[in-house]
Amino acid sequence: MTTVASDTGVGPLLRRWREQRRISQLELALRADSSSRHISFIETGRSRPSEEMVLRLAEHLDVPVRERNALLVMAGYAPRYAQTAFDDPALAPVREGMERLLQGYDPYPALVVDGVYDVVAANRGVEMLLEGVAGHLLVPPLNAMRLTLHPEGLAPRIRNLREWRADLLAQMRRQIALARSAELRELYEEVAGYPPPERADGPEGSVPAGKADAADGPAGSADRAVDGARAASASPAFALPLRIEHGGRVLSFISSIATFNTPMDVTVAELAIETFLPADRATADLLRSLAP
Incomplete structure (x- = not known):
């Protein structure tokens, strides 16, 4: 047989x-x-x-x-791992611990996202970067991928958008291969389909439309583009930086992601803490000067 x-x-x-x-x-x-x-x-x-x-x-x-x-x-057995709502009292120690971590990281940006990149907590450094983002993207639940890549989100201000976008989409593809999440795949298809943002000078890495001072004129825009290129060439080679314009200046960050070790709950297992470390002294000095 x-x-x-x-x-x-x-x-x-x-x-x-x-x-x-x-x-x-x-x-x-x-x-x-x-x-x-x-x-x-x-x-x-x-x-x-x-x-x-x-x-x-x-x-x-x-x-x-x-x-x-x-x-x-x-296999015919009961699930072993619970899925506790993030606002459940049982997860109060987790929430409080992450809140202390985020506050301690100020003035540098830090946030916590769940398995589909919805933001469950963020500090003032992140709030600062969100200035100017379209209101409809700030309606809860905020989604980190949507906020970053949407044409009305942070995308128009990201100087190295092509590289940063490619890295984020590759990260999502790896996660989809692991989690097999329909919700995550739907989010991926949405953000991967966003059109590139319009820019004053055309190529990515130039000054976003409307960001150069009117008094500067064409020469001022050219100077800013040259400065941006110089900054890009000076970026550290050990990790891809996020280079984002804020208040007429370009901030540069290296990001890191931390997860819980040996989680026993689905919700906790899918939480990720992302922190953004200044990639240069100018960024660190500016953030400290802006801190209350």
Whole structure:
């Protein structure tokens, strides 16, 4: 009798995670203290994994917490990880800790986003950068990707928009491959479809329309464009900076993202704290001078 492998169920899904991680059955078996034969039987649906085995394989395959619940349900078990609302009293220590972190990072920008990039907390440094953003983009829930890439958001003021946009979209594609979120994919299709912002001098990296002082005239605009090019060439090579105009000056930031270690809740697992460190002394000095 020939056994035909099924394309549905927990086994094929585990196989897709393993292939995505580029791990062989033998390597996964060694990591999970099992045998390659047993892994093969699970993946083809010939063997039903225990709840412990599902969690063990998910752990070694670095499956996101939300997707671990999906694996458990497909295997016939109850979800293991809760999904607590962010404003639930149980998450008060998490909220308070993040709020202290954001306040402590002032005057440098810092914010917290969830799994679809909705902003759940931000400090005054971020609020400063949002000056001039269209009102409809500031209606809660604010979305970090929409705020950054929308033609009426920060995009017209980002000097290196082409590079920054490409990096953000690549980040979203990697997350979609992991999370398989329909909401995230819909957001990606929206922001990837935004038209490029109109600029006074045409190419990205030039002064946005309406930003040069009227008294400057064409020569003033040219000087600003040259200064912008010089600043871009002086940017640190170890990370892509965000170069954004604010108040007639160009600020340069290096961003970093932090997540919680070993989360046991879906909501907490999908929170990310993004901080923006000044990439040059001029940016740091300006932010400190603006701090109350």
